[in-house]
Amino acid sequence: MSTDYDIIVVGGGGAGMTAALFAQAAGASVMLLEADTKLGGATRLSGGVVYAAGTSVQQAMGITDSPQAMYDYIMTLNGWQTRPDIIRLFAERSAATVEWLVSLGAEYEWVVKSGVDTVPRGHCTVGAGDTIGRLLINEVGAKGIETALGTRVDRLLVEDGRVVGVHASGMDLRAKAVIITTGGFGNSPGMRARFFPSAAQHGDIVYSVHNDAPFILGDGIKLGEAIGAQITGHDTGLVLPSAGLVPNSVEAFLPPWCMLVNDEGRRFMPENSPYAVSGYLINEQSGAHAWAIFDEKTLVEGSADKRFSDPYHTGEVSQTWDEDLIRKHVESGKIRRADTLEALADMVGINRLALSETVARYNSDAQDGVDSEWAKQAPKYFPIDAAPYFAVEVRASVIGQTSAGLDIDTKGRVRDRNGVAIPGLYAAGEILGCVQGNRYSGGGMGVGNALTFGRLAGEEAAASLRVNA
Incomplete structure (x- = not known):
């Protein structure tokens, strides 16, 4: 099969840029598509808090914490109405996310109790989300990752049950794998009514913190649904x-x-x-x-x-x-x-x-x-x-975050309605419906999800190329 790229990433926010960077670092050729005229998405508009446990930043501040403690807290808060395998993965990989941001130049003067937990896990990035967005944008540029702004994906290309690319701006782009990182649906009244009725019930006064990111419209849900992906996490969000x-x-x-x-x-x-x-x-x-x-x-x-x-x-x-x-x-x-x-x-x-x-x-x-x-x-x-x-x-x-979306396995692969991984399709960030349970665990969960699962998707998508070579 001839391809234009090894991996196409759909969405240029925190999850998408992270996925692109780690996929390229693993040897894949990458195209990053973004519907907006700029990169950054919801991550750049956020408060820049990253939820993580067992970091060097915590240790330097005398905070004792562990991935197990983070896992226990999230599962307890949610009454076990979330996936243990996904939460354990998040907890175990969260510290590496913070260390990576530090390596890019992020600074942390504060770690706060950002939820109702007893341990400070909210890593407050100096300069908030704009700093994270700027660091990632600079890194994408420095690594020479190809990007196409103002490019909204209409549909996924599927052949013999495998995702083989996307259709965008009137043309087909083919790839060995596609990673969906299009964010949530907070700016779509129709999507809110369908997937987040407890927020939509407030009518005309409902407002999303992602308002300045105009394409937070649930595109990933539409793309996934069209090929049989499972949508999970109904009526969850912040x-x-x-x-x-x-x-x-x-x-x-x-x-x-x-x-x-x-x-x-x-x-x-x-x-x-x-x-x-x-x-x-x-x-x-x-x-x-x-x-x-x-x-x-x-x-x-x-x-x-x-x-x-x-x-x-x-x-x-x-x-x-x-x-x-x-x-x-x-x-x-x-x-x-x-x-x-x-x-x-x-x-x-x-x-x-x-x-x-x-x-x-x-x-x-x-x-x-x-x-x-x-x-x-x-x-x-x-x-x-x-x-x-x-x-x-x-x-x-x-609306601080929407949490209904695509279901993935522990390799970041999108699952269909039967729980089977769809070949060639991965996802990360706010488009996921399996990270948050019935309660938002604390400030930094959104950015932590985007960067941690963005890395997972990039690494696993690149690894699949070697397996299928």
């Missing part, structure tokens, strides 16, 4: 809490100075819970929403402290929860204000008796400087006792 006060804003972390309650007037989580769990908890409440409650004194004093919004040390601060912005939305009617808590409860449909009891307990804890019920960690506790009172609706309407 949803972030948002008050929606700033259009298309990414908040991720709610301020620690508010009190969050459901329609029943009860608290149900620490207000500053990691976004790895907070969005899911909000979606599980009546009406799939919650109310941030605070008073006038808290608004004035609490809103001045923006430290809560940048735990990953990216230098960015929250675009929302400013005093002036909140007062503006009070006047617009989007935020409710009342002179008594009872009136506020009636105004927004909260059980007023339960809210009164919840506030009484909350205020008692605030006076003691400790959250006795939900163990919220806050620099200062503000009682809710100075009228007027405010209520801000919060929904889990921002």
Whole structure:
């Protein structure tokens, strides 16, 4: 069979560039196709956190960790509703991902607890995702890997049950193997409704953090489905809490100075819970929403402290929860204000008796400087006792990651609907539907997946060429 390249990589984000680099390092000729006019994808737009265990960076900071501990945490958090073989592979190979980034010039001054785990595993890249994207782009250029921008793949070429290339820009490109790394589907309303209904339920206010990467449209799912690939991970992904006060804003972390309650007037989580769990908890409440409650004194004093919004040390601060912005939305009617808590409860449909009891307990804890019920960690506790009172609706309407997608085996090969590996087809990154279970494990899982499984796909695709030679 005559071919144009040994391997074609479809998608030029973190997973695609990594796959291309390691495939070429293993001796394969590679073509990298990207639908956008630039490389980088969702990885370059990310916070640059890489989830990994047992790294030299952790060791230098005195952090004791291991792949086994990472595996145990992810499997437990997800109630074993994810693949043990895939998670073990991820855990065991994650440290090598960080070491490789360090070898390319990435720097790490912080490793944080990016989920609800007890060990800091979120490796915060100095310069965030832009640094990772730039390092990978420079490496692709330095290695002379051929790229074609503005090239969107229409379909996979299949002969005798084997993927032998792609059709893109009106022409066929043939290869011995194809790696799909097209990212998720966060920018596609149709795909969200089909594969991520718990996010899509919020309607027009749903927004993806990948909005500036216009081709995060689920192309990989369409390409795979057309040839019989298994699509797994239905209704999984990362949803972030948002008050929606700033259009298309990414908040991720709610301020620690508010009190969050459901329609029943009860608290149900620490207000500053990691976004790895907070969005899911909000979606599980009546009406799939919650109310941030605070008073006038808290608004004035609490809103001045923006430290809560940048735990990953990216230098960015929250675009929302400013005093002036909140007062503006009070006047617009989007935020409710009342002179008594009872009136506020009636105004927004909260059980007023339960809210009164919840506030009484909350205020008692605030006076003691400790959250006795939900163990919220806050620099200062503000009682809710100075009228007027405010209520801000919060929904889990921002998509941080979609996690439905292609199924792979431990060699990165895409499986069909019968669980059989499709010859010549590999995948990595957000297009995978078998990495995240029913919970996002912590900040850095997305980038960690892209780079770790991108490397796996590149190495295994190149290795298959030698076997089939």
